[in-house]
Amino acid sequence: xxxxxxxxxxxxxATRAGVTxxxxxxxxxxxxxxxxxxxxxxxxxxxxxDLARLQQIVTLKYIGFSLQEIKTLLAQNGRxxxxxLRRQRxxxxxxxxxxxxxVQAIEQAELVIASEVPDxxxxxxxxxxxxxxxxxxxxxxxxxxxASEKLAERATPDVIEKGQNDxxxxxxxxxxxxxxGEDPTSEKSRSLAARWSNLIQQFTGGDxxxxxxxxxxxxxxxxxxxHFQKPYSDEVEAFICAAGGKK
Amino acid sequence: xxxxxxxxxxxxxATRAGVTxxxxxxxxxxxxxxxxxxxxxxxxxxxxxDLARLQQIVTLKYIGFSLQEIKTLLAQNGRxxxxxLRRQRxxxxxxxxxxxxxVQAIEQAELVIASEVPDxxxxxxxxxxxxxxxxxxxxxxxxxxxASEKLAERATPDVIEKGQNDxxxxxxxxxxxxxxGEDPTSEKSRSLAARWSNLIQQFTGGDxxxxxxxxxxxxxxxxxxxHFQKPYSDEVEAFICAAGGKK
DNA sequence: CTTGCGCCTGACGTTACGTCAGGCTTTAGG
DNA sequence: CCTAAAGCCTGACGTAACGTCAGGCGCAAG
Numbered sequence: 001x002x003x004x005x006x007x008x009x010x011x012x013x014a015t016r017a018g019v020t021x022x023x024x025x026x027x028x029x030x031x032x033x034x035x036x037x038x039x040x041x042x043x044x045x046x047x048x049x050d051l052a053r054l055q056q057i058v059t060l061k062y063i064g065f066s067l068q069e070i071k072t073l074l075a076q077n078g079r080x081x082x083x084x085l086r087r088q089r090x091x092x093x094x095x096x097x098x099x100x101x102x103v104q105a106i107e108q109a110e111l112v113i114a115s116e117v118p119d120x121x122x123x124x125x126x127x128x129x130x131x132x133x134x135x136x137x138x139x140x141x142x143x144x145x146x147a148s149e150k151l152a153e154r155a156t157p158d159v160i161e162k163g164q165n166d167x168x169x170x171x172x173x174x175x176x177x178x179x180x181g182e183d184p185t186s187e188k189s190r191s192l193a194a195r196w197s198n199l200i201q202q203f204t205g206g207d208x209x210x211x212x213x214x215x216x217x218x219x220x221x222x223x224x225x226x227h228f229q230k231p232y233s234d235e236v237e238a239f240i241c242a243a244g245g246k247k
Numbered sequence: 248x249x250x251x252x253x254x255x256x257x258x259x260x261a262t263r264a265g266v267t268x269x270x271x272x273x274x275x276x277x278x279x280x281x282x283x284x285x286x287x288x289x290x291x292x293x294x295x296x297d298l299a300r301l302q303q304i305v306t307l308k309y310i311g312f313s314l315q316e317i318k319t320l321l322a323q324n325g326r327x328x329x330x331x332l333r334r335q336r337x338x339x340x341x342x343x344x345x346x347x348x349x350v351q352a353i354e355q356a357e358l359v360i361a362s363e364v365p366d367x368x369x370x371x372x373x374x375x376x377x378x379x380x381x382x383x384x385x386x387x388x389x390x391x392x393x394a395s396e397k398l399a400e401r402a403t404p405d406v407i408e409k410g411q412n413d414x415x416x417x418x419x420x421x422x423x424x425x426x427x428g429e430d431p432t433s434e435k436s437r438s439l440a441a442r443w444s445n446l447i448q449q450f451t452g453g454d455x456x457x458x459x460x461x462x463x464x465x466x467x468x469x470x471x472x473x474h475f476q477k478p479y480s481d482e483v484e485a486f487i488c489a490a491g492g493k494k
Numbered sequence: 495c496t497t498g499c500g501c502c503t504g505a506c507g508t509t510a511c512g513t514c515a516g517g518c519t520t521t522a523g524g
Numbered sequence: 525c526c527t528a529a530a531g532c533c534t535g536a537c538g539t540a541a542c543g544t545c546a547g548g549c550g551c552a553a554g
Contacts, residue, residue, distance in 0.1 A: 009532080010531085021531095023510085025511090025533085025534085041519060041533085044533090059373065062349060066510090081360060092349055095346055096343055096347060102310050110333070113329055113332070127302055270541085272503085277541095289503090289549090290500090290502080314540075315540090
């Protein structure tokens, strides 16, 4: 008797699934999708059940899993699938956020270029804003997962830029006060300290987890990467402390 | 006389810019960033001007340009920068949209898995929705750029799924009508045809560019990829035409 | 002079295939 | 029956942007 189940050769099968023959070879070699049969001469023969598996693979690939991950996921027949999906969703969201930042950076760059000289000078500001975002990367390890997500949500380029401007403005004023030998207990000094606390408060958004992370971050100053410079001098810090700014 | 400009060795320079030494080697070999000097023994020496260039590179990389693109961009000193930025922005927005779809696909998958059996069966529906999106890919070439952007904006998974349900429901009814030998000029037939037109209208959103693309798409049926099946039979199509549905 | 750190240059690994190149099979036509 | 056109196969190399050894100098301190 003949096997009545229809089988497809490579090309047919591949186009049915929207992939290429070479992809099938690849998956075969990886052991990800073996054809259900070979002819005596080595031709691959696929059936409907293979198509189902291939579709699962394509789907998981679309979701962003690597072929290795897909292999193990399919092997354990979806036992840890839920956890894997959660992880994957977070990863994708991070990437999406990154791309969003990139888009906004480009838009800013386009604005600057359109109006002023199409010069690299214009890029410097944008570089700074972007580097701010990159700096966020290494600070992540200090924050709890929840805190770091909340921070990421709020960290749009315009917010970053405003914060940066506010800080540099305030720091400049404090530096001036330090130079002038201003008394840390004076009215003016306490006003500066209040603004300082205010900006910190603005950054944490009142969230205790973010505050905790920030404290950890500051405590570990010796391990900061070399390319990150504390934006204010030790004198400024001492002055603000004396004025009651930093708790 | 001595050269008073300070120069840095590889490690120092690399950490100052937040990259690795190996990256510097890489950029050197690519001719993307040559150190401003070598010692007699082959050590790389970098200066501040090199740092500026490196920062430009990092910035452009962040924006998603390849090292090759960066090289040419820096070479022509930003003449076509504006155009390049526009292109890049579009590319990134596409990627972002893709990721958004992936996230929503994952969320749907998570919902299904959480409630029902954690089975692959549940994935089938999601696969279909996702494949819908993938099918969008090859149809792009029929649409003008503007039309395809508009489509992409509206194409969230829920919209897609609703459209899919509406269509399969309507098609089922039309098939029944065809089977029953319903007269295409009857009241019921014209109602079906009206719903048909309505769904098309819903898809185009009344946009003439999208309509044009859709017509082109249908005219080129012979070139459709093999894995895409027209969701209705020729009889159904003939019936709807007879009932005055398709212009 | 040795120790230890920093620098160098290959060379191979990574991801998911694309693209030849060279050589069988199968099939349709003469 | 023979041949030419398709279709199939298996390597082998290429891609992007580095990471990671491995082996071998250079340099400053003790």
